[in-house]
Amino acid sequence: MLSLQFARDNPDAVRKGLRDRGVEETGLGELLRLDGERRGLLVDLESLRAERNATGKRVGSATDAAERQRLIDETRVLSERIDALEPRAREIEERVRSLLLDLPNVPHPDTPVGEGxxxxxxxxxxxxxxxxxxxxxxxxxxxxxxxxxxxxxxxxxxxxxxxxxxxxxxxxxxxxxxxxxxxxxxxxxxxxxxxxxxxxxxxxxxxxxxxxxxxxxxxxxxxxxxxxxxxxxxxxxxxxxxxxxxxxxxxxxxxxxxxxxxxxxxxxxxxxxxxxxxxxxxxxxxxxxxxxxxxxxxxxxxxxxxxxxxxxxxxxxxxxxxxxxxxxxxxxxxxxxxxxxxxxxxxxxxxxxxxxxxxxxxxxxxxxxxxxxxxxxxxxxxxxxxxxxxxxxxxxxxxxxxxxxxxxxxxxxxxxxxxxxxxxxxx
RNA sequence: GGAGGGGUGGCCGAGAGGCUUAAGGCGGCGGUCUUGAAAACCGCUUCGGGACUUGUCCCGACGGGGGUUCGAAUCCCUCCCCCUCCGCCA
Structure with a gap:
């Protein structure tokens, strides 16, 4: 498996490797596009999780009943927003992984280029x-x-x-x-x-x-x-x-x-x-x-x-x-x-x-x-x-x-x- | 195959819905003290991901996966693995 980081930073090298092998490179474009979407989504998702964790923690120490209920409601809303984003995040994660697993290794510079x-x-x-x-x-x-x-x-x-x-x-x-x-x-x-x-x-x-x-x-x-x-x-x-x-x-x-x-x-x-x-x-x-x-x-x-x-x-x-x-x-x-x-x-x-x-x-x-x-x-x-x-x-x-x-x-x-x-x- | 008990950091081991930032110990690394070492004391101990102001913040991970819940190491389901006893067997 290639490193996602490597594919992201060196798309041309990967493309050349695939071409030299005579392999279709269609998956690579999709991979890089999804990786971009994935990282954008993670920013949103993780900040929501951070907020939920912080609010949820305050529920435990809240003594006033009304305050406690307000915090629970607030946490619930955050959880719902998280739940709304998660399926897409998971879907992308799985697709990225599967695309990555389908890619062959990139040939060594010393490997002669040839068709067969x-x-x-x-x-x-x-x-x-x-x-x-x-x-x-x-x-x-x-x-x-x-x-x-x-x-x-x-x-x-x-x-x-x-x-x-x-x-x-x-x-x-x-x-x-x-x-x-x-x-x-x-x-x-x-x-x-x-x-x-x-x-x-x-x-x-x-x-x-x-x-x-x-x-x-x-x-x-x-x-x-x-x-x-x-x-x-x-x-x-x-x-x-x-x-x-x-x-x-x-x-x-x-x-x-x-x-x-x-x-x-x-x-x-x-x-x-x-x-x-x-x-x-x-x-x-x-x-x-x-x-x-x-x-x-x-x-x-x-x-x-x-x-x-x-x-x-x-x-x-x-x-x-x-x-x-x-x-x-x-x-x-x-x-x-x-x-x-x-x-x-x-x-x-x-x-x-x-x-x-x-x-x-x-x-x-x-x-x-x-x-x-x-x-x-x-x-x-x-x-x-x-x-x-x-x-x-x-x-x-x-x-x-x-x-x-x-x-x-x-x-x-x-x-x-x-x-x-x-x-x-x-x- | 039958019956039971388990799986928490490198290792041992507590925790049994929120006060956990996973206690405590061992091991390891660094420091103080010392001529040197030991002891004692102090500090640090994992992996993956993300963000940017690049050294800080955040997210995830308590066997794997799914669920319940505002919130799960903790409750439920399921799979995997280990141990004990019984049965069978090369």
Whole structure:
């Protein structure tokens, strides 16, 4: 959420940010107009309240009955005038809030201006695609031939976009998760958290999933709980409405969670394989830091995600997202794509975003620099490290061998219970 | 699931329609005293919003929301959360 104050003082900057994102800016004009009306109304309303409070106080100490009655009548009149103004004030307040919640973050000055994916800037490409002396297969073929991915039974259980991992496939998924968590906690200094996978509605507003992404969320009506679409949601809300004491920042968290997404917007896209499911695993990194540190923290976050790709010897590239492709909450972001030899595609396995104070303002995440100093909003950053299915797909495709088996990456071997090569027999 | 008890500032805790500007204490910060420290004493302690004369005034906030009333921390309704006992259960 943008600061109302900021929008009021810098309407042109906000307008430019919206335009660069390719977003309709109609709400901004209404917002600023209503804000003006709101403040005018508050002046009247608050002076009436002050008068009522003063008069009402005298009622209590009045000894003379007639005087007391006169004061009560006077207070009643003031209350009636207040009651007449309040509905409009409340209406404006709600509308202003709702308009504010609909506005995306303003892009960082370093974010390149562009309309969409095509204008993203490839910053670097690391590694080279592994050489194959045979035609590499896509992961869905590898998975089925090895008996480690069962698409049909996934559909039998839960419908399209669900699959079952089996034997060494399930084990490989678990190995990847465990290895990634160990890397982030032991080598990169993140604190692991294990959170609920269903959350209350207010958490989704705090993390800016609502109102915009309502259609993409699974919602349990009976208990009014929502399945998390990413660990970003519970972690953003860990410190909701807290003022962090001096010295606790920066906070670095990492969490494994499954992620649940309805993917209504992507109907018909990426239906082949495990690239886009309604349920997938993800290891997510998350940072809370002082405002002046977030630019540097974004670089570190990207570096920490790259370390996962390097550990697995995957070929990858880092792209800086342009304004048109930037996430709703982000002010600056980078994608990491890994090369998948079988399907011949770059697979997006991570988006690392600096959200500035956008989520912090929604979720009430503040800190104090020193004891007694004013509370300020933190900056928040999040990045996958990494999304599991696409990483798993890339591993299967890049580590496949002529005989149809798949070699286990060195870093995962300690987690595989002695399986160094996945063959049909392992399934 | 059944029965009961609760939710007040950073923390503890009083207040039970107007005399509250939320008592008192703890913790914290500043000061006096001291060679220094402790103790004692004095003062200050939250968040959001608004106004202008920019350092002062005002408004809102006692778990959230709604209501009763001239007036609500206080009474009513509702939701959330915590605790105790019982039942059931991974």
């Amino acid at each position: 994916e095509e204008q993203n800037v490839i910053i670097r490409t690391e590694g080279a695609p592994p050489p194959f002396d045979f035609e590499p297969r896509p992961h869905w073929e590898i998975g089925e031939r090895l008996g480690i991915i069962d698409f049909e039974r996934g559909v039998k259980l839960s419908g399209s976009r669900f699959y079952v991992l089996k034997g060494a496939g399930a084990r490989l998924e678990r190995a990847l998760i465990a290895w990634m968590l160990d890397l982030h906690t032991d080598k990169q200094g993140y604190t692991e958290v294990y959170t609920p996978f269903v959350v209350k509605e207010e958490c989704l507003w705090g993390a800016a999933q609502l109102p915009k992404f309502r259609d993409n969320l699974y919602h349990d009506v009976e208990d009014d709980l929502w399945l998390v679409p990413t660990a970003e949601v519970p972690i953003t809300n860990l410190h909701r409405d807290e003022i962090l004491e001096p010295g606790v920042l920066p906070l670095n968290y990492v969490a494994y969670t499954p992620c649940f997404r309805r993917e209504k917007m992507s109907a018909g896209r990426d239906v082949r394989g495990i690239k886009r499911g309604h349920q997938f695993d993800k290891v997510e990194m998350y940072k809370l830091c002082p405002p002046e540190a977030s630019d540097d923290e974004l670089e570190r976050l990207v570096g920490d995600a790259e370390a996962v790709c390097r550990g697995l010897s995957l070929t990858y590239r880092v792209k800086q997202l342009c304004t048109g492709d930037l996430g709703f909450s982000a002010t600056q972001a980078c994608d990491i794509d890994v090369w998948a030899s079988g399907c011949g595609e770059w697979l997006e396995v991570s988006t690392c975003s600096n959200c500035g104070d956008f989520q912090a303002r929604r979720a009430g995440l503040r800190f104090r620099r020193e004891r007694g100093s004013k509370a300020e909003y933190v900056h928040t950053l999040n990045g996958s490290g990494l999304g599991l299915p696409r990483t798993l797909a890339a591993v299967l495709e890049n580590y496949q061998q002529r005989d149809g088996s798949v070699a286990v990456p060195d870093v995962l071997k300690p987690y595989m219970g002695g399986i160094d090569v996945i063959r049909p027999a392992n399934a």
